[in-house]
Amino acid sequence: MVLTDIKALTFDTFGTVVDWRTSIIEDFRAFGKRKSLKVDWEAFVDEWKECYRPGMDQVRSGKWPWTTVDRIYRKKLDEMLPRYALDGLSEEEKTRLNRAWHRLAPWPDAVAGLARLKKKYIISPLSNGDVACLTNMAKHGGLPWDVILCAEIFKHYKPDPEVYRGAIRLLGLEPHQVMMVAAHNYDLKNARSHGMRTAFVARPSEYGPNQKTNLQAEEDWDVVARDFGELASALGA
Amino acid sequence: MVLTDIKALTFDTFGTVVDWRTSIIEDFRAFGKRKSLKVDWEAFVDEWKECYRPGMDQVRSGKWPWTTVDRIYRKKLDEMLPRYALDGLSEEEKTRLNRAWHRLAPWPDAVAGLARLKKKYIISPLSNGDVACLTNMAKHGGLPWDVILCAEIFKHYKPDPEVYRGAIRLLGLEPHQVMMVAAHNYDLKNARSHGMRTAFVARPSEYGPNQKTNLQAEEDWDVVARDFGELASALGA
Numbered sequence: 001m002v003l004t005d006i007k008a009l010t011f012d013t014f015g016t017v018v019d020w021r022t023s024i025i026e027d028f029r030a031f032g033k034r035k036s037l038k039v040d041w042e043a044f045v046d047e048w049k050e051c052y053r054p055g056m057d058q059v060r061s062g063k064w065p066w067t068t069v070d071r072i073y074r075k076k077l078d079e080m081l082p083r084y085a086l087d088g089l090s091e092e093e094k095t096r097l098n099r100a101w102h103r104l105a106p107w108p109d110a111v112a113g114l115a116r117l118k119k120k121y122i123i124s125p126l127s128n129g130d131v132a133c134l135t136n137m138a139k140h141g142g143l144p145w146d147v148i149l150c151a152e153i154f155k156h157y158k159p160d161p162e163v164y165r166g167a168i169r170l171l172g173l174e175p176h177q178v179m180m181v182a183a184h185n186y187d188l189k190n191a192r193s194h195g196m197r198t199a200f201v202a203r204p205s206e207y208g209p210n211q212k213t214n215l216q217a218e219e220d221w222d223v224v225a226r227d228f229g230e231l232a233s234a235l236g237a
Numbered sequence: 238m239v240l241t242d243i244k245a246l247t248f249d250t251f252g253t254v255v256d257w258r259t260s261i262i263e264d265f266r267a268f269g270k271r272k273s274l275k276v277d278w279e280a281f282v283d284e285w286k287e288c289y290r291p292g293m294d295q296v297r298s299g300k301w302p303w304t305t306v307d308r309i310y311r312k313k314l315d316e317m318l319p320r321y322a323l324d325g326l327s328e329e330e331k332t333r334l335n336r337a338w339h340r341l342a343p344w345p346d347a348v349a350g351l352a353r354l355k356k357k358y359i360i361s362p363l364s365n366g367d368v369a370c371l372t373n374m375a376k377h378g379g380l381p382w383d384v385i386l387c388a389e390i391f392k393h394y395k396p397d398p399e400v401y402r403g404a405i406r407l408l409g410l411e412p413h414q415v416m417m418v419a420a421h422n423y424d425l426k427n428a429r430s431h432g433m434r435t436a437f438v439a440r441p442s443e444y445g446p447n448q449k450t451n452l453q454a455e456e457d458w459d460v461v462a463r464d465f466g467e468l469a470s471a472l473g474a
Contacts, residue, residue: 122373130409132408147368147385148384171369173369
């Protein structure tokens, strides 16, 4: 496997770069404390996150027109709030909660690893998150992206081919010059099917202490690393 | 004029952020010296640049399908080379010359001004250049963009409304929260027509010593600054 041709790395973001679950639970817990609310925030966040893949699949199957992730989460939030006796929140508070996805914290190794990789490669997210979400998240967490590529630009969600092929085209590169980095085997499987290089970084606590999937590499990905520091070393960065 | 609402600044890039003419002339002159070529590189570059607006207008009028700026310049380059007795260049050399647009140097005040503005605002190009060109140019010149927005994402060239409105939409903001920064009055006129805020920074030598247009602000733009440092000061950054 010739890895010397690589010019750009594209990163899955939720789970791979940022620890969304801990971030959102802490954000909501702090909000609940300020408002003296009694809610099981772990259960709340886990239920909320369940709308993500089905919402995107409604778009992918053509049942919904293009719908941003921001909108998918907001629809679900509006449906959940009355069941958690939270329907008294103001519009401003609901907007702020929904934007918790813009305030996610990077995994401890992510910023330093990206800074190393950025010196040698173009680095970009290739996420299903929206442009505004990824831009605000990068400013919030100090993610030093060179460019922001994501589903909203292509109006297709991963794993639609349009996302992977679109990123390769916009970067002006050949497929083998771009490496997809993800904590999810399905994402790498799809990236590889379009000729991209692949790197797996396990994030075994992304879904909390009882995570059952994506604990390890399920194929012979080009690089398997424990964190972004190991990935940078593997790529000579 | 309330400027406190501004969350993001979008920058015209060729001419406003980078000194394309000096950069390309120097790049080509160095190439010519290495190859012992006798060419009037100033005349060459000025003629080459002439294809830019007409090429984009062919796309805007629907006469051409979507065509990248990279392609527009390459078509013109291929047409010009024989007339300058340069048709003996290799494909690799031609590609490298055409990519001079990816290696443009920022105006002396640009990087420091952008760094100040980035602390307070989201900063992005909003250029007719391609994604790869703007990404490579940012890495080459140290432009610290938060996100890269440009014509290629919308498959429309400025001043088509899709570019300005598309940028506002992808940033997740209201028009009055986004300020267009440009050295070209036409760009600001169009940005304002979509409700954006406007800042003019004159670049009186963009087109060389005999520049006749855009020497000063032609309307009462929200900010008129001599350089990006003055712009940052005007915006409290």
